Amino acid sequence: MLHIKYTYKYMASRIPLKYWCSQVCSRLYSNGSKIIEIGGKKYQPDGNFTNVTPSMISLTGRSLHLKDRHPVGILRDAIENKLNSTDNAFLAYNTYKPVVSTYENFDSLGFPKDHPGRSKSDTYYVNSKYLLRTHTSAHELECFAKAKSGETNKPGFLISADVYRRDEIDRTHYPVFHQMEGCRIWNRDNTAYTSNVEPGHITKMREDLKKLEQQLHQQQTKVVVEDDTSLDGNPKQNYMTDLEVDLCSKHLKRSIELVISDVFHRKLESLRKTNKDASEIPTELQVRWIKAYFPWTAPSWEIEVWWQGEWLELCGCGLVQEDVLKKAGYAPDSTISWAFGLGLDRIAMLLFEIPDIRLFWTQDERFQKQFQKGIINTFKPYSKYPSTMRDVAFWLPQTENVEKIHENDLMEIVRNAAGDLVESVKLVDEFVHPKSGKKSLCYRINYQSMDRNLTNNEINALQEEVRNELSRKYNVHLR
Numbered sequence: 001m002l003h004i005k006y007t008y009k010y011m012a013s014r015i016p017l018k019y020w021c022s023q024v025c026s027r028l029y030s031n032g033s034k035i036i037e038i039g040g041k042k043y044q045p046d047g048n049f050t051n052v053t054p055s056m057i058s059l060t061g062r063s064l065h066l067k068d069r070h071p072v073g074i075l076r077d078a079i080e081n082k083l084n085s086t087d088n089a090f091l092a093y094n095t096y097k098p099v100v101s102t103y104e105n106f107d108s109l110g111f112p113k114d115h116p117g118r119s120k121s122d123t124y125y126v127n128s129k130y131l132l133r134t135h136t137s138a139h140e141l142e143c144f145a146k147a148k149s150g151e152t153n154k155p156g157f158l159i160s161a162d163v164y165r166r167d168e169i170d171r172t173h174y175p176v177f178h179q180m181e182g183c184r185i186w187n188r189d190n191t192a193y194t195s196n197v198e199p200g201h202i203t204k205m206r207e208d209l210k211k212l213e214q215q216l217h218q219q220q221t222k223v224v225v226e227d228d229t230s231l232d233g234n235p236k237q238n239y240m241t242d243l244e245v246d247l248c249s250k251h252l253k254r255s256i257e258l259v260i261s262d263v264f265h266r267k268l269e270s271l272r273k274t275n276k277d278a279s280e281i282p283t284e285l286q287v288r289w290i291k292a293y294f295p296w297t298a299p300s301w302e303i304e305v306w307w308q309g310e311w312l313e314l315c316g317c318g319l320v321q322e323d324v325l326k327k328a329g330y331a332p333d334s335t336i337s338w339a340f341g342l343g344l345d346r347i348a349m350l351l352f353e354i355p356d357i358r359l360f361w362t363q364d365e366r367f368q369k370q371f372q373k374g375i376i377n378t379f380k381p382y383s384k385y386p387s388t389m390r391d392v393a394f395w396l397p398q399t400e401n402v403e404k405i406h407e408n409d410l411m412e413i414v415r416n417a418a419g420d421l422v423e424s425v426k427l428v429d430e431f432v433h434p435k436s437g438k439k440s441l442c443y444r445i446n447y448q449s450m451d452r453n454l455t456n457n458e459i460n461a462l463q464e465e466v467r468n469e470l471s472r473k474y475n476v477h478l479r
C-alpha cells in the first residue's frame with residue numbers, strides 16, 4: 001500500500017521537488033476577476049494566488065464527518081465518545097467553515113514564511129489572504145481563546161472538519177479528507193511553587209492520568225507500546241518543569257493509545273466474527289512513538305501502529321508551544337496543554353475495508369445504504385467497473401517566462417476534466433533528449449467509475465480536454 005500523508009508532516013523535509021522547469025512562474029491561474037463564493041461568503045480572486053477550482057468548491061459543503069451513516073462520520077463519533085468516556089472533558093467543534101486565513105492556517109501556529117506547506121503547489125488558495133484549510137490545527141488558536149475566555153468550562157476540545165490539499169491521484173489520495181484535532185488544557189497553580197505542598201495542577205494531572213490509565217487497562221485489546229521517552233533532539237520548552245512535561249506527555253500518549261485500542265478492537269472483533277481462522281487475528285496491538293517536529297508543539301511525536309504487516313502513521317501530536325497559548329490570551333507561564341491531529345479517512349478506509357477513497361464521495365445508494373450509526377462493518381463491493389488507460393506524453397517547454405508546472409498542477413487538470421472518473425494518474429516515463437536537452441514526461445491516466453460503465457467516446461473526450469488544458473495553461477508540447 002502506498003504511504004499516505006493524511007497526517008501531513010509539516011516538516012522542513014517535505015519540500016516539493018516536483019517542479020519540472022525552473023523558470024520563474026508568472027501567473028498560475030487566471031480566474032479573471034470573477035467573485036468566488038464559498039459557503040455563502042464572497043471572495044475577490046487574485047491572479048497571483050487563486051488556484052481553488054470550481055470542482056473543489058463544489059466539495060466544500062458535503063460535511064461527510066457529520067453524517068452518522070457514513071464511515072467518516074461513524075468513526076468521528078466513535079472517537080469523540082471514547083475520548084469523552086474517561087472524564088467528559090472535551091467540547092466538540094464540528095462545523096467550522098473550510099475557508100480560513102493564512103494567519104489561522106500558518107502564522108498563528110508559528111510556520112516560518114518559507115515553509116513548504118504554504119506553497120501554491122500544495123495548498124488551495126482563495127486569494128492571498130484566504131485558503132481552504134490544510135489541517136484542523138487552523139482552528140486551534142480560536143478554540144484556545146474560547147477556552148480562555150470562559151465561554152466553555154471544559155478543559156479540552158475536539159475539532160473535526162474537512163481539510164484540503166493539492167496532491168496526487170490514486171486510490172488513497174483525495175484532495176479533501178478529514179481530520180480531528182484534540183487539545184487538553186491545565187491551568188498552572190503557580191502560587192504553590194513557593195511552598196512545600198504539591199501544586200494543585202500537578203495533583204490534578206496525576207488524577208487525570210490515573211483515570212486514563214485505569215481505563216486503558218480495562219480495554220479488551222491491549223496496546224504494546226514502544227516508546228523511547230528521551231527528549232534528545234526533541235527538547236521541552238523552558239517554561240515547563242520536567243515533571244509537568246512527563247505528566248502532560250503521558251496524558252497525551254495514553255489518550256491516543258486509548259482511542260487506537262478502542263477503534264482497532266472493534267475491527268479485530270469484526271474480523272474474528274467473519275474469519276474462519278480466528279487464531280491468526282492478533283489479540284494485542286503494537287504501537288510505537290516516534291519523535292517528530294511541528295512548528296506549534298514541543299516536544300512532538302507521531303504514533304504508528306503495526307497493522308497487516310506494516311507500520312501505519314496515524315497521528316501527530318505534542319505539547320503546545322507557549323507562544324500559541326499566549327496568542328490565545330493566556331498569561332505567560334499560566335497554562336499547559338497538549339494537542340494532536342488525526343486523519344480520519346485512512347483509519348475509516350482500513351476499518352470499513354473501503355478499497356478506493358472516491359467511494360466516500362459517491363452518492364450511490366449501494367454505498368450509502370451499507371452503513372449504520374455506531375456500527376463498524378465491512379464494506380461489500382457492489383461491483384467493479386472496468387478501467388481504461390490513456391497515456392499523455394509531452395515535452396516540457398524550454399523557453400523562459402512560461403508557467404512553472406508542478407505535478408499537482410497536472411493532477412488538478414485531470415480532476416477538473418474528469419472528477420471522480422479517474423482512479424489514478426502515474427508517471428510512467430521520463431527522459432531527456434540527448435541532443436536537444438529537452439525533457440519528456442509520460443503520465444498514465446486510469447479512467448474508472450465507481451458507479452457505472454464509461455464509454456470510449458466519453459473517455460476520449462475527457463482525455464482530449466486534459467491534453468488541451470495542459471498545452472493551453474502550461475505551453476507543453478504534446479507528443
Ligand code: DAH
Nearest residue numbers: 007008135316317339340341
Ligand atoms: N496538523 C498536523 C497535520 O496535518 C497534525 C498535527 C500534528 C496536529 C501535531 C497537532 C499536533 O495538533 O500537535 O499533519
